[in-house]
Amino acid sequence: MKQIIIMRGDLNMSRGKIAAQACHGSLGSFKRADSNKIRKWELEGEKKVVVKVNDLQELFEIRELVKKADIASYLVRDAGHTEIPSSTVTCLGIGPDDDEKIDKITQDLKLLK
Template identity: 40%
Template sequence: MQLKHIMNFGGLPTILISTITGALIGYLLPKLQARIQKRKRASLNYTEDDNLVSGDTYKMLLVVRMDLKMGKGKVAAQCAHAACGSVEVATKRNPDILKKWRMEGQAKVVVKIQTEEELIALGRTASDQGVLSYIVRDAGRTQIEAGSRTVLALGPGKKSDIDMITGHLKLL
């Protein structure tokens, strides 16, 4: 049986050329991706040793008030507002930590708190400790009264700094 559908390129069948090309791509692509990541880190003045020396990684913590009894969608929207607001604050006040947090994958953790008073006190403690913070105040268009404080974002910042303030809080 003749294989008429196999074309020859300089005596090599297409299947062989495809196999060789695939192997080269499989070998070279990870190396290229590693070089791109290395250049990206270098452009941000960040190396993997940065957090090895300090023993720290970076995260953002979103603290949700449970006494408001928000629906799941409302909580998600308020957390998104908090994360965006926190990034805006970090852009102005501490762009280096923001860059490191981004390089590590932008870790976000959501925890719960019971009252507005606890939320405000936690925000003050964070501020006193030098941890970036942002409190969301609801516009009052749906489930919550206008001006209600719904979510507190802490960070992005060093995980150890945030955990020192919030280690007692439970995951949502």
């Protein structure tokens, strides 16, 4: 079991802003996940992986694949109080769900560094 947070690589956000947006994605997706999957994920250590895409279009393409696979997800839109304009889509939280199910969609994405 794991959770993936996919960050946009084309936004000029500070490390702190990235961390905050990733947290929004993690919690938002967590709240939408099936309770049995949440329990199993918690028992397995709550694995989270943060990866990146090049731009908004790539993020939306992955979001559609996630929807078709019936995996819980949450699209984060920033409030615009600090570094980026209001309603800017920053990331997508996915899961928690089975590793294999998520990996079919995200396995080629690079880790955020």
